[in-house]
Every structure is written in structure tokens, then in C-alpha cells.
Amino acid sequence: MKDHTVECCEKTELHEDLLCRVREQMPPEEDLLDLAELFKVFGDTTRIRILFVLFEAEVCVCDLAEALRMTQSAVSHQLALLKRSKLVKSRREGKSVFYSLADEHVRSIIAQGMEHIEE
Amino acid sequence: MKDHTVECCEKTELHEDLLCRVREQMPPEEDLLDLAELFKVFGDTTRIRILFVLFEAEVCVCDLAEALRMTQSAVSHQLALLKRSKLVKSRREGKSVFYSLADEHVRSIIAQGMEHIEE
DNA sequence: CTTTCATTTGAACAATTGTTCATGTGTTCG
DNA sequence: CGAACACATGAACAATTGTTCAAATGAAAG
Numbered sequence: 189m190k191d192h193t194v195e196c197c198e199k200t201e202l203h204e205d206l207l208c209r210v211r212e213q214m215p216p217e218e219d220l221l222d223l224a225e226l227f228k229v230f231g232d233t234t235r236i237r238i239l240f241v242l243f244e245a246e247v248c249v250c251d252l253a254e255a256l257r258m259t260q261s262a263v264s265h266q267l268a269l270l271k272r273s274k275l276v277k278s279r280r281e282g283k284s285v286f287y288s289l290a291d292e293h294v295r296s297i298i299a300q301g302m303e304h305i306e307e
Numbered sequence: 308m309k310d311h312t313v314e315c316c317e318k319t320e321l322h323e324d325l326l327c328r329v330r331e332q333m334p335p336e337e338d339l340l341d342l343a344e345l346f347k348v349f350g351d352t353t354r355i356r357i358l359f360v361l362f363e364a365e366v367c368v369c370d371l372a373e374a375l376r377m378t379q380s381a382v383s384h385q386l387a388l389l390k391r392s393k394l395v396k397s398r399r400e401g402k403s404v405f406y407s408l409a410d411e412h413v414r415s416i417i418a419q420g421m422e423h424i425e426e
Numbered sequence: 427c428t429t430t431c432a433t434t435t436g437a438a439c440a441a442t443t444g445t446t447c448a449t450g451t452g453t454t455c456g
Numbered sequence: 457c458g459a460a461c462a463c464a465t466g467a468a469c470a471a472t473t474g475t476t477c478a479a480a481t482g483a484a485a486g
Contacts (some may be wrong), residue, residue: 190344207362210374215421220352222424223417228350232444233343237333244328249463251322255329262445264464274426283453283462291425298342300419302334304412305341307393324464351474368433383434402432402483429485434481442473451464456457 229273229303230297234258235266242276246288336392348392349416353377354385358413361395 189293223233229235241247249267253260267287270276277290289295334342348354356375360366368386372379386406389395396409408414 203373206360206364206366206370207374209358213337213363214342214356214359217352219421219424220355223420224350224352224355226420226424227346227355228443231343231347233336233339234444236339236343236346240333241325241329244332245325247325250461251325255326259446260463261447262463264462265444268464274423280453280463283460285399285463291360291423297419297423300341300412300416301345302338304410305338305345305391306414349475353474355455369431378476380435380477383432384474387434399483402430406435429484429486431484432482434479435463436473437477440474443471444469445471446467448467448468449465452462454459454461456459 217227226273229269229275232266234262235270236298238263238266238270239275239289239298242287242289243295246279246286248281248284248286250284252287311395345392348388349420350393351385353381354389355417357382357385357389358394358408358417361406361408362414365398365405367403367405369403371406 214220219221234256238252241255247255249260249264252267253263256263266274267278271278271287274290275294276287278287279286332338353375357371360371360374366374368379368383372382372384375382386395386397390397390406392410394413395406398405398407
């Protein structure tokens with residue numbers, strides 16, 4: 189980071205006002221990091237495809253791997269990530285582990301994204 | 308990709324059903340890529356901070372750089388990315404270029420994300 | 427036209443990320 | 457117990473990404 193202290197645009201009064209409002213409204217650094225972290229999770233087609241499968245049903249890792257034609261390992265890694273972000277939850281049933289959506293935010297966030305790209 | 312053709316879980320009937328529904332509901336590859344691309348844009352604190360400033364007002368690059376204490380170059384690169392994703396729009400006024408939100412999807416997507424992390 | 431200011435752009439670099447491969451854990455069944 | 461199955465995990469690798477630096481536009485003023 190450098191030269192970010194330049195005065196510019198010659199409107200010092202409006203600056204003060206804006207900078208105040210920004211500092212008030214800007215969430216704390218920790219929230220910004222969490223927020224970015226959350227959206228990063230949605231920023232990968234593999235994980236989005238996993239979520240679309242989970243929109244339909246609760247499924248085990250092995251079914252997910254088959255449905256998406258990927259290795260179980262790759263799917264498992266992504267599921268672990270999705271779980272850390274609390275987007276999915278898991279439940280063991282014998283040898284299998286079943287995954288499902290953790291809450292409805294997932295659906296609405298994806299839906300909003302879909303609306304945006306369909307323009 | 309390998310060994311993704313394994314039969315598993317011994318419930319072949321449910322498989323058929325699930326696989327059918329998944330294939331029906333799953334958006335085309337191109338949409339999945341666009342969707343991931345969109346969320347990647349939200350997956351970075353710099354860009355989220357830029358958007359939070361734009362929630363407050365229409366601002367020029369130089370003001371953004373000052374508000375966020377970053378170089379104009381870094382901010383400009385990110386603004387270009389935000390513009391390519393149609394999340395912000397720009398308007399030239401003399402020497403300055405003013406940026407603002409392109410539509411209200413931005414606000415609601417960020418809002419949904421905020422709701423999710425505050426749990 | 428030249429200078430200056432505001433912004434953009436390209437190349438380069440370090441840092442992050444997704445997949446693969448190999449191995450480890452946990453569960454069931456014989 | 458030991459074998460087989462479903463899944464998780466760690467290390468390694470290629471690919472992608474964000475910032476910086478340097479140089480290039482674009483617009484206004486002298």
C-alpha cells in the first residue's frame with residue numbers, strides 16, 4: 189500500500205461527510221472477512237453443483253460423487269468446506285454419511301445470484 | 308477425474324430417481340460458470356468494502372482509494388472487475404470517473420450473506 | 427502544445443485454491 | 457479378529473487471483 193493519502197477531486201467538504209458515513213456503516217474487519225469467506229464458498233462450480241443436488245434431496249458422499257462424476261475425495265474435500273461455512277450439515281447412517289442443506293439462506297443466495305446473471 | 312463410476316450404497320432404485328431429478332434441475336454448465344464467477348467477485352474483502360462505500364454514495368476512484376486507504380491502481384483493477392460483472396456502473400465527469408451500484412441485487416446478496424454469518 | 431491530474435492497463439510476483447494421490451479413520455459383516 | 461466398504465484427511469501440484477510497479481490513456485487548464 190502506498191500513495192493512498194493524496195488529496196484529490198478538490199471537494200474537501202464532501203470528503204469529510206462521506207468518510208464519516210463510510211466509517212459508520214462499514215462492518216468490522218472480522219465481519220468483512222467472514223462475508224468474503226462465505227461468498228468464496230459459492231465461487232466454485234463444483235460446490236454450486238453440490239448445492240444444486242442438495243436442493244433436491246439429502247444424499248451420501250458416494251451418490252454425490254456419482255451424480256457429479258467426480259472422485260469421492262474431491263467431493264469430500266468440498267463438503268468439508270461447505271460444512272465449515274455452515275451451508276450444509278451431515279448425518280451418519282451406518283457406513284454412509286448423508287449431507288443436506290443447513291438452512292434456507294443457501295437457496296435464496298443462489299436464487300439472487302441466478303436472477304443477476306439472467307439479465 | 309477417476310473412479311467416479313463406482314456403484315455404491317446398494318440402493319439402485321433411489322439412484323435412478325435422484326439422478327433424473329438432478330439432471331433436470333441442474334442449470335446448464337454455462338450458467339454454473341457465470342454463477343460461480345459472480346460469487347467470486349463477492350469473495351474478496353477489498354471488493355466488499357468498495358460495495359459498502361457505494362451503498363452510501365456515488366464516488367470517484369480517488370475518493371474510494373482514500374476511503375479504503377489503498378492505491379488507486381488496486382482500486383481501479385477491482386472496479387473494472389466489478390463492472391465486468393455488472394455490479395457497478397461508471398460515469399465520467401471531467402477528469403474524474405464516478406462509480407455507483409448497478410442494481411439492487413448487490414444490496415440483497417450482501418444482506419443475505421450478512422444474515423448468514425450473524426448466527 | 428505541454429503540463430498536470432484522474433484513471434486505466436499490462437506485466438510480474440506472491441499467495442491462495444481445487445484436484446489428485448496415498449493413506450488414515452470409522453463402521454459393518456463374516 | 458480381519459476384510460470390505462464409505463468417507464476423511466494431508467501433502468503436493470498446477471492454476472487462479474490480488475496487489476504492486478511502471479507506463480499509457482483521457483480530459484482540462486495554462
